[in-house]
Amino acid sequence: MSKKIGVIVFPGSNCDHDAYHAMKHIMNAETKFLWHKDSDLAGIDLLIVPGGFSYGDYLRSGAIARFSPIMNAVQDYVKQGRPVLGICNGFQILLEANLLPGAMLHNEKLRFVCKNVHIRVESTRSPFTGGLEKGQLFNVPVSHGEGNYFIEEDGLKKMEDRDQIAFRYCNEQGEITEESNFNGSVSAIAGITNEDGNVLGMMPHPERAMESILGSTDGIPFFNSMLNELEIA
Amino acid sequence: MYKAKVYITLRKSILDPKGKAAHQALQNLGLKEVNDVRIGKFIEMNIDANSEEKAFELADKACSQLLANEVMEDYSIEIE
Numbered sequence: 001m002s003k004k005i006g007v008i009v010f011p012g013s014n015c016d017h018d019a020y021h022a023m024k025h026i027m028n029a030e031t032k033f034l035w036h037k038d039s040d041l042a043g044i045d046l047l048i049v050p051g052g053f054s055y056g057d058y059l060r061s062g063a064i065a066r067f068s069p070i071m072n073a074v075q076d077y078v079k080q081g082r083p084v085l086g087i088c089n090g091f092q093i094l095l096e097a098n099l100l101p102g103a104m105l106h107n108e109k110l111r112f113v114c115k116n117v118h119i120r121v122e123s124t125r126s127p128f129t130g131g132l133e134k135g136q137l138f139n140v141p142v143s144h145g146e147g148n149y150f151i152e153e154d155g156l157k158k159m160e161d162r163d164q165i166a167f168r169y170c171n172e173q174g175e176i177t178e179e180s181n182f183n184g185s186v187s188a189i190a191g192i193t194n195e196d197g198n199v200l201g202m203m204p205h206p207e208r209a210m211e212s213i214l215g216s217t218d219g220i221p222f223f224n225s226m227l228n229e230l231e232i233a
Numbered sequence: 234m235y236k237a238k239v240y241i242t243l244r245k246s247i248l249d250p251k252g253k254a255a256h257q258a259l260q261n262l263g264l265k266e267v268n269d270v271r272i273g274k275f276i277e278m279n280i281d282a283n284s285e286e287k288a289f290e291l292a293d294k295a296c297s298q299l300l301a302n303e304v305m306e307d308y309s310i311e312i313e
Contacts, residue, residue, distance in 0.1 A: 060302055067299075096302070103304035105243070110250050150247065150305050 003232040005031040006044035008074075008090075010065050015051035015088065015205065022207040023048070027223050029233045036068040041077050045232055049074075049090030051143070051205060061104060061146045062092030071097055083127065083230055084199045088144055091191070091201030100194055100201045101159065102151035108184025112145040116215060117182065119167040119190045119204055120174050126197035129166055131225030137174050138167075138218040140204040142182075147203040149185035149192075156187060166200055167191035235280045235288035238311040241301045242273030276300055288312050 005023045009016045016033065024031040034041070041047065055064035065071070071093075078084055078099055086094040094100045107113060121129055121136040151159070159165055167190040171180040181188040183203075191202030209219035227233035243249045249271050256270040278295065282288035292310045301308040 059300070063299065063302070103302050105247065105305060106250065108248070108250060110254075152304075 002030050003045040004043055005029050005046045005048060005232065006034045006041065007031060007048045007050055008034045008036060008070060009050075010036045010052070010054035010068060010093075012054040012056055013050050013052035013089070015207065018205070019048050019050045019087065019207045022210045022219065022223065026210045026220065027227060027233055029227060034070060036065070036070050038070050039073045041070075041073045041082075044077075045082075046227075046230055047074065047077060047082070047084045049084065049086040049093055050207075051088030051090060054089055054093060057089075057146070060092075060096065061089060062094075062096040065089075065093045066096045075099070078194070078199055081196060081198050085128065085226075086199070086201040087205055087207060088142075088147075088203055091203055092146065094199060094201045099199050100192055101155055101164075102149055102186075102192070104146045105148040105150050105184075106146050107144070107148050107182075112143075113147075113182055114141070114143040116141050116209075117204065118170050118172055118174070118180070119202075120170040120176075122165045122168050123163045123193070125163045126166065126193045126200060127229040128193065128200040128226050130229040132222075135174060137170065137172075138204075138206065138209075138222055139216045140206050140209045140218055140222075141215070142204045143208075144183070144203055147183045147185070149183075149189045149203075151186055159192060160187075162195060164193050164195065165189055165191075166193050167202060167204070235282055235285060236313050237278045237280055237288060237292035237295075238313070239276040239278065239292065239296055239300060239308055240273060240311075241276070241296075241306050241308045242271045244305055244307050247305055273306075285312050 206219035209216035252270040
């Protein structure tokens, strides 16, 4: 049976089609949409929680989506050790669902930031980044108002000890500067994994960096590596 | 029937840029006596409960499980 990627659609998701297009038409992986009221994740080999503004970001980004019916199935799916990738609002939802540690504050300068940035691979311990090299750079878009990642100091220490920091924001040279950490995230964090390494949350959008007409194709080697490691494509 | 008033603010250890901006504006307005501003959320809930204690318990559950994110926010509840 061929491997299958599922993309969850919440009311207010708006990168669901980007993720679907990137996986199905560019990575040539079998991909299907999953409605937030679905509860069956059987046969899904990689679950993508896409970006957008689920439930209008009411209360806090991701806070309401956590109570969507599909999220119970997602909790079980994660417990089974199966892989979940959350991008942008998907990352926020996974934080609110306690599937990843920490929380998202408004960007330090309170502005919605939409631009291309560089991220640096910090860890290769999970299958999501296992085929990449530490220090490898990707040019990918960000598009968020609440991406200022926050965790208490001892929580950060635990994550560092367990090698859970997957990506940091950096400049074109791969250096972490005050300017490159445009949203004020603790330790310039752009993406993290859970303790078991089967959940990755990241604010940048590699699925929007798949075609040169859109400014960057760095998403292709990124997903090539990920799908290879996960034995999906 | 009780009314729960919930106040949610960013935890003290976290920079509140909206509060800081408002504070600066108040300084510009000449209100030098205002020395700190925190901006948060105010939520009112009507709760069917048999006692004030029960109403508080329910409001507390609502806060800890949804209304506030304790990783970054503090909350307080008033029941009337």
